[in-house]
Amino acid sequence: MVSHRPLPLSFYDRDPVTVARALLGCVLVSDAGGAPISGRIVETEAYTAGDDPANHAFRGPTRRNAAMFGPPGRAYVYGIHTHHCLNVVTEEEGTASAVLLRAVEPLDGLAAMAARRGAVRAADLARGPGRLCRAFGVDRGLDGWDLTAGARLWLLPAERLPVRVAVTPRVGVTAAADRLLRFCDADSPCLSRRLPIAEKDL
């Protein structure tokens, strides 16, 4: 099933908006020893360094966001209540930018996902950043994990590109909501929410 090599360091060593766009269609893989779990990325969100108040590193380094200041190609995982969110770190070490993985379309390991998530429709298994982590068994133990090594958790190049890509305002944050930072495969049934897709098709 793994016929490609993991996305290399150079993929992540770019600005987060570029990476967020390029990530659409790529495949997230989790292999914790049992049957591998995978899903095609359909929704991402870019967090730029320095100018974005919603970026966890906006007010400088803390223990929680330390991974964001590290090298690209690593995971930044943070907890939100009973759930977790998975980000990939972008740009060179010292620059705290990242891309949040918001939703994937399940490919392999549907049964394992369902076991973790409970009985829900296949399209809903990893629909949303918290659900994605639940389905893939991602928690803070993977914070700082090297995603380019091809072990436990990694990413593969896109096999099937989105037919229609939409760029929409970042969700959840009121300030600077006019900036366009959220990318999605506009035709996927696995988006985290209903989208105001009108804005920009690419």
Add this chain to the structure above:
DNA sequence: AAAACGATCTACT
């Protein structure tokens, strides 16, 4: 000590 954070679920229309 307390606020800020935002994803999920439930209940409802």
Add this chain to the structure above:
DNA sequence: GTAGATCGTTTTG
């Protein structure tokens, strides 16, 4: 398809 309640951890005062 939407609205409101709920939740745990981190950071700040």
